[in-house]
Amino acid sequence: MRRLLETCERLAREVLDRFPEDPxxxxxxxxxxxGYGDDTELRVEWSNGLRQRVSLDIWDARRLRHPPEMDxxxxxxxxxxxxxMQAHVDALRRRRARENGETPxxxxxxxxxxxxxxxxxxxxxxxxxxxxxxxxPAAEATGGLTIDAILEQVRAAEAYMRPSxxxxxxELRARxxxxxxxxxxxxxxxxxxxxxxxxxxxRWAERDWRRERDARDEAERxxxxxxxxxxxxxxxxxxxxxxxxxxxxxxDAHRWFEVRGSHSGKTYRIRHGEVQNVFxxxxxGREAQGWCFGPAGGxxxxxxxxxxxxxxxxxxxxxxxxxxxxxxxxxxxMFTERPERSDRSWRFMGIPVHFSARVRAAFAxxxxxxxxxxxxxxxxxxxxxxxx
Amino acid sequence: MATQxxxxxxxxxxxxxxxxxxxxxxxxxxxxxxxxxxGFMAYKRTGDGQGEVLRGFxxxxxxxxxxxxxxxx
Numbered sequence: 001m002r003r004l005l006e007t008c009e010r011l012a013r014e015v016l017d018r019f020p021e022d023p024x025x026x027x028x029x030x031x032x033x034x035g036y037g038d039d040t041e042l043r044v045e046w047s048n049g050l051r052q053r054v055s056l057d058i059w060d061a062r063r064l065r066h067p068p069e070m071d072x073x074x075x076x077x078x079x080x081x082x083x084x085m086q087a088h089v090d091a092l093r094r095r096r097a098r099e100n101g102e103t104p105x106x107x108x109x110x111x112x113x114x115x116x117x118x119x120x121x122x123x124x125x126x127x128x129x130x131x132x133x134x135x136x137p138a139a140e141a142t143g144g145l146t147i148d149a150i151l152e153q154v155r156a157a158e159a160y161m162r163p164s165x166x167x168x169x170x171e172l173r174a175r176x177x178x179x180x181x182x183x184x185x186x187x188x189x190x191x192x193x194x195x196x197x198x199x200x201x202x203r204w205a206e207r208d209w210r211r212e213r214d215a216r217d218e219a220e221r222x223x224x225x226x227x228x229x230x231x232x233x234x235x236x237x238x239x240x241x242x243x244x245x246x247x248x249x250x251x252d253a254h255r256w257f258e259v260r261g262s263h264s265g266k267t268y269r270i271r272h273g274e275v276q277n278v279f280x281x282x283x284x285g286r287e288a289q290g291w292c293f294g295p296a297g298g299x300x301x302x303x304x305x306x307x308x309x310x311x312x313x314x315x316x317x318x319x320x321x322x323x324x325x326x327x328x329x330x331x332x333x334m335f336t337e338r339p340e341r342s343d344r345s346w347r348f349m350g351i352p353v354h355f356s357a358r359v360r361a362a363f364a365x366x367x368x369x370x371x372x373x374x375x376x377x378x379x380x381x382x383x384x385x386x387x388x
Numbered sequence: 389m390a391t392q393x394x395x396x397x398x399x400x401x402x403x404x405x406x407x408x409x410x411x412x413x414x415x416x417x418x419x420x421x422x423x424x425x426x427g428f429m430a431y432k433r434t435g436d437g438q439g440e441v442l443r444g445f446x447x448x449x450x451x452x453x454x455x456x457x458x459x460x461x
Contacts, residue, residue, distance in 0.1 A: 230399070231397060231398050232399070233399070238393065238399065238453070242433070242437060242439065242453070243437050244436055245436065245437070247437060292460060293458050293459065294458065295455050295456040295457070296456045299395055299397065299456070302399070303395040303455070306453070307456070307458070310429075310431050310453075310455060311429075311458055313439065314439060314440065318458070322459060322460045323458075
């Protein structure tokens with residue numbers, strides 16, 4: 001703490017010594033996200049005094065109610081204060097450099113300060129919230145200032161920003177335009193935070209800026225969806241070019257088509273979709289096993305289905321080597337419902353399955369309620385997961 | 389005109405070239421080598437709905453489609 005205060009003193013002296021012609025009133029307002037769904041403003045001002053220059057917006061002061069955190073908070077606040085003063089010194093240096101026709105160094109401090117203080121503020125304050133203006137802790141937090149003094153500062157600042165009378169419509173428009181220009185300039189410079197609080201009744205600029213931003217976002221969304229739709233159309237056109245007439249007829253009728261594996265000779269059904277859409281059929285044409293694979297890169301459905309078809313028809317082994325298996329709805333049903341066959345013999349992927357006497361006895365009993373419930377939910381899940 | 393079709397985010401990108409033009413063939417072969425070197429698999433269209441894997445550049449292929457490498461889902 002002592003070191004911080006000494007640094008403050010040193011920087012203050014440096015500013016006054018090196019730039020005596022600059023106005024003594026310096027300060028900066030940071031708008032930081034508080035985590036409460038609203039922006040919190042931290043105003044750090046610097047004038048002729050030193051230790052009383054750090055002030056908090058009254059909204060922050062109301063949230064400070066944990067005395068053990070006060071020292072920590074004050075220290076961090078002073079740390080921010082030192083950085084801001086350093087930023088002032090740098091700003092003055094840059095101004096002097098510009099006046100001398102030199103190229104000033106870029107401002108690197110203030111851009112990161114808002115982010116850092118945001119993290120510190122949230123970490124310290126947590127979810128503490130004092131509904132009314134406190135007394136002791138808030139006063140402690142501001143280095144000896146009382147709540148009355150803070151309120152006085154806020155009132156003074158508001159009086160400074162607000163005119164004593166209502167502005168005329170033309171004055172209001174001029175003020176809006178001026179503020180809007182300043183906001184645009186700050187955004188163009190890439191500053192992280194833009195202060196709107198003291199716009200007071202002149203929030204039109206903020207509203208227009210938000211409207212413009214929303215319109216720009218909406219245009220970007222529309223362009224994205226339009227491009228995606230065109231890509232989908234091109235992908236499906238390419239797929240149809242490469243399907244056989246039978247496959248094309250199947251796809252037109254069912255939104256799936258069947259291919260024959262190049263190595264096993266098995267029949268696979270490729271449903272419209274991008275994931276979990278390839279099924280190996282058993283001898284009865286049921287979707288007995290699911291295979292999930294596709295081309296890398298998040299391509300559109302038409303390209304994915306064509307890549308799956310070509311891979312299975314020309315190099316089935318390699319395709320299945322990278323594929324992941326998943327249960328089909330038919331498989332889940334098979335193991336959760338009582339079989340209807342009289343001989344209790346089953347074939348799985350074409351292979352006869354012989355159940356032991358114990359399993360046959362289990363099948364002879366009615367399936368428990370939970371099993372049917374599991375079967376229904378799985379069927380619903382896998383049914384929904386299919387494309388189209 | 390022969391065509392090389394590359395699957396991508398826009399659906400596909402098509403590159404047409406004259407199989408009688410030596411310079412165009414060289415450029416198509418270079419593209420083939422770059423794509424297959426990057427993991428793409430090339431297929432030549434052999435019939436109606438049929439494809440054949442191309443292990444090397446085939447200047448006589450009228451239509452070649454390139455798909456990215458396969459990954460498990």
